Amino acid sequence: MGPDRYTDAGGSLNSMADVKITVKPNGPYRVEGVVKLVDAEGREWDLTGKPAFSLCRCGGSTNKPFCDGTHSKLGFQAAEAAVRKEEAAQGQAPPPNPVTKM
Numbered sequence: 001m002g003p004d005r006y007t008d009a010g011g012s013l014n015s016m017a018d019v020k021i022t023v024k025p026n027g028p029y030r031v032e033g034v035v036k037l038v039d040a041e042g043r044e045w046d047l048t049g050k051p052a053f054s055l056c057r058c059g060g061s062t063n064k065p066f067c068d069g070t071h072s073k074l075g076f077q078a079a080e081a082a083v084r085k086e087e088a089a090q091g092q093a094p095p096p097n098p099v100t101k102m
């Protein structure tokens with residue numbers, strides 16, 4: 001089994017292609033699919049019955065690593081949006097889209 005394939009707790013074979021992570025504008029990372037989420041010590045969160053969840057990237061959630069919506073209250077701006085805004089203010093052209101399709 002290669003690094004892009006794994007078995008879940010139920011023994012089902014999955015691949016990374018079954019997982020989708022969406023970077024929400026000025027918000028969390030939305031994760032859809034069967035994944036294993038562990039902390040720094042390797043303890044796994046029980047994601048039973050959660051086909052999708054959002055991970056905080058603003059740092060403000062009181063329920064980390066999950067998003068609790070605090071990013072909206074904080075007016076969180078993702079780095080890429082902040083950089084574009086700063087470059088626009090300086091009259092610079094935006095950089096090319098770094099996203100590549102594999």
Ligand code: FES
Nearest residue numbers: 056057058067071
């Ligand atoms: S991204 Fe939503 S609370 Fe941090």
